[in-house]
Amino acid sequence: xxxxxxxxxxxxxxxxxxxxxxxxxxxxxxxxxxxxxxxxxxxxxxxxxxxxxxxxxxxxxxxxxxxxxxxxxxxxxxxxxxxxxxxxxxxxxxxxxxxxxxxxxxxxxxxxxxxxxxxxxxxxxxxxxxxxxxxxxxxxxxxxxxxxxxxxxxxxxxxxxxxxxxxxxxxxxxxxxxxxxxxxxxxxxxxxxxxxxxxxxxxxxxxxxxxxxxxxxxxxxxxxxxxxxxxxxxxxxxxxx
Numbered sequence: 019x020x021x022x023x024x025x026x027x028x029x030x031x032x033x034x035x036x037x038x039x040x041x042x043x044x045x046x047x048x049x050x051x052x053x054x055x056x057x058x059x060x061x062x063x064x065x066x067x068x069x070x071x072x073x074x075x076x077x078x079x080x081x082x083x084x085x086x087x088x089x090x091x092x093x094x095x096x097x098x099x100x101x102x103x104x105x106x107x108x109x110x111x112x113x114x115x116x117x118x119x120x121x122x123x124x125x126x127x128x129x130x131x132x133x134x135x136x137x138x139x140x141x142x143x144x145x146x147x148x149x150x151x152x153x154x155x156x157x158x159x160x161x162x163x164x165x166x167x168x169x170x171x172x173x174x175x176x177x178x179x180x181x182x183x184x185x186x187x188x189x190x191x192x193x194x195x196x197x198x199x200x201x202x203x204x205x206x207x208x209x210x211x212x213x214x215x216x217x218x219x220x221x222x223x224x225x226x227x228x229x230x231x232x233x234x235x236x237x238x239x240x241x242x243x244x245x246x247x248x249x250x251x252x253x254x255x256x257x258x259x
Contacts, residue, residue: 020190020257022250023180023217025199027075027170038250042189044180046202047170051079052145058165059142064091067138068130070152072099072123076142077106079168086110093140097126099223100244121244122223127151135159145169146198148225172202185212190257193220193249194238197229204233220253222246 021040027047037043059080069089071077080088089096090111097116098104104115118125130137137160141152145166156162183189185207194200207214219238221227227240239256241248 020254021183021188022191022193022253022257023184023189024193024195024246024250025203026195026246027199028173038247038254040254041193041250042180042183044177044203045173046176046199047172049075049079049144050169050171051083052166052169053083055142055165055167056080056083056085058163059088059140059167060085062140062163064093064140066094067140068133069093069096070099070123070126070130070139070141071096071103071107072126072141072147073144074103074106075144076167077103077110080142081110083167088142097129099123099126102245102247121240121242122225123148123151124224125244127155130155130160131158133160137161139163140165142167146196148197151225170196170198176202176206181206181210181212184217185215187215189215189217191218191220191253193222193246193253194226195222195246197226200226200229200233218253218257220249222249 024041024043025046027049028045089107095116096112098107099122101117104117107115118129120128139160139162141164143164152162152164219235221238221240223244224240227238230238239252241252
């Protein structure tokens with residue numbers, strides 16, 4: 019079986035311990051909460067407003083910070099960028115969660131666009147999240163509150179054995195969970211004088227996928243659902259044909 023390298027920030031222990039067979043995990047980032055952003059999110063009035071959550075990390079950070087009450091507040095609706103995020107929201111106390119058909123943040127934005135100037139939105143996010151999709155809603159007259167509730171810092175020590183294996187052809191594909199993770203990998207290879215191998219690339223969402231061309235990389239595979247297991251299944255099917 020061809021091996022896949024998964025790039026992502028440090029995951030929960032239960033996820034790290036249950037990686038699928040043939041998948042290696044390269045932890046690219048550490049996650050730290052941003053107290054000021056969490057306070058801003060908690061201060062937001064949920065009346066006739068909507069809550070958008072585009073990553074499971076957002077849920078984990080807020081729960082760990084003792085701010086899980088945010089998810090059970092009476093928002094007009096709660097939207098998630100994928101089924102995994104929706105499941106985490108429900109576990110944290112949210113009621114009904116809407117998952118748009120279009121994957122990633124763009125699907126959430128398209129679902130919110132019809133509300134136009136009547137939209138009030140809370141979007142707690144990571145510092146590395148692309149603000150442009152939700153910024154488009156603001157330009158259309160919506161009120162968008164987008165506090166940064168967590169930050170990512172590059173891991174101080176990347177797994178040298180995995181970097182060497184990747185550059186020497188030991189992986190057939192690379193699954194990219196975020197643009198920040200991709201940039202850490204590319205910088206690590208360049209600083210060590212290692213080549214970027216001709217692997218099959220995969221990205222978790224369309225926004226990350228669009229950034230590949232500007233980095234000199236081929237167009238990646240993108241799953242129909244914004245879930246890591248869907249991305250890994252897609253890459254596994256492609257490289258093991």
